[in-house]
Amino acid sequence: MQKERIIQQFKDHLLRLGYKEGSLRILPGCVHDFLTRQQVIDLQQVAPEMIISYHTYLQQRPNKRRPGGLSESFIHHHIYSLRVFFDWLEQGGQIDENPMSYLQFPKPTSKPREVLSTIEMKELYQTCSTLREKAVLHLFYGCGLRRSEGVQLNIRDIHLRSGLLYVRQGKGGKSRTVPLTDTITEDLKNYYYHERGSYIKALTADNQQAFILNNRGNRMKGNGYNILLKRLLERAAINKEICLHGLRHSIATHLLESGLPVEYVRDFLGHKHLESTQIYTRVSQKQLRWS
Numbered sequence: 001m002q003k004e005r006i007i008q009q010f011k012d013h014l015l016r017l018g019y020k021e022g023s024l025r026i027l028p029g030c031v032h033d034f035l036t037r038q039q040v041i042d043l044q045q046v047a048p049e050m051i052i053s054y055h056t057y058l059q060q061r062p063n064k065r066r067p068g069g070l071s072e073s074f075i076h077h078h079i080y081s082l083r084v085f086f087d088w089l090e091q092g093g094q095i096d097e098n099p100m101s102y103l104q105f106p107k108p109t110s111k112p113r114e115v116l117s118t119i120e121m122k123e124l125y126q127t128c129s130t131l132r133e134k135a136v137l138h139l140f141y142g143c144g145l146r147r148s149e150g151v152q153l154n155i156r157d158i159h160l161r162s163g164l165l166y167v168r169q170g171k172g173g174k175s176r177t178v179p180l181t182d183t184i185t186e187d188l189k190n191y192y193y194h195e196r197g198s199y200i201k202a203l204t205a206d207n208q209q210a211f212i213l214n215n216r217g218n219r220m221k222g223n224g225y226n227i228l229l230k231r232l233l234e235r236a237a238i239n240k241e242i243c244l245h246g247l248r249h250s251i252a253t254h255l256l257e258s259g260l261p262v263e264y265v266r267d268f269l270g271h272k273h274l275e276s277t278q279i280y281t282r283v284s285q286k287q288l289r290w291s
Helices: 001-019 022-038 050-059 072-091 118-126 131-142 145-152 181-196 223-234 244-257 262-269 274-282
Strands: 164-167 175-179
Touching: 001 022, 001 145, 001 262, 022 050, 022 072, 050 072, 050 118, 072 181, 118 244, 131 145, 131 181, 131 223, 145 223, 181 262, 223 244
Parallel strands: none
Antiparallel strands: 164 175
């Protein structure tokens, strides 16, 4: 087995499936760590016991960046990478038996999902001091975009005349169309025509395409969006741990609470499976209580 070659082939497979840039780096890297640690020479010889041994090693391995061990999430990501890898090998006929087939590992425990109430969202909008801040809230709350979808959003993806936003490549490479309300359309139009140009310092190929620009005139990245949201939360005196995805959770919860069928919310969010959307139906009323 040529390790580097098989890893590159696996990465090419993930690219064809539409995995995002981060996953294209992390998943092959996790597989590479496993093959190296377990000294795998022949993929046909990988047995379930080797994977169990690797899982035990991950649980005991110290964290290189901070004191303590690896997080449950980090370990789960390694195991998920191996599952995708061996499924691919099996489907391509490169192995006769999949060593992951009958293995089950505990999933990481997740914190309760925090959402903002409709009143808190109104306060967040009212604290906006720029058209860009309001546009960002519209994209991640009003349109329910994921962080990566907001980063990738280009001018051509927003059709102001028809009131539609196109997500060209969502999670798993899935595309979708998001309808815009009149208010969102008008606010996005105001940002684009009256403020966006003021951020441009020098024309580049990317900032001519990107819809949201940062203060340096470049495409707004995930960290920039998070900083902007944090400032809005501080201004509105909202003491909740809300990230960009929290805005997406909030709009999903509010739509379901308003009586919109779960199937419509699924399509709005771009979920592949209905089960992914149904988690929002279990958000407690306590979380939604007016502040």
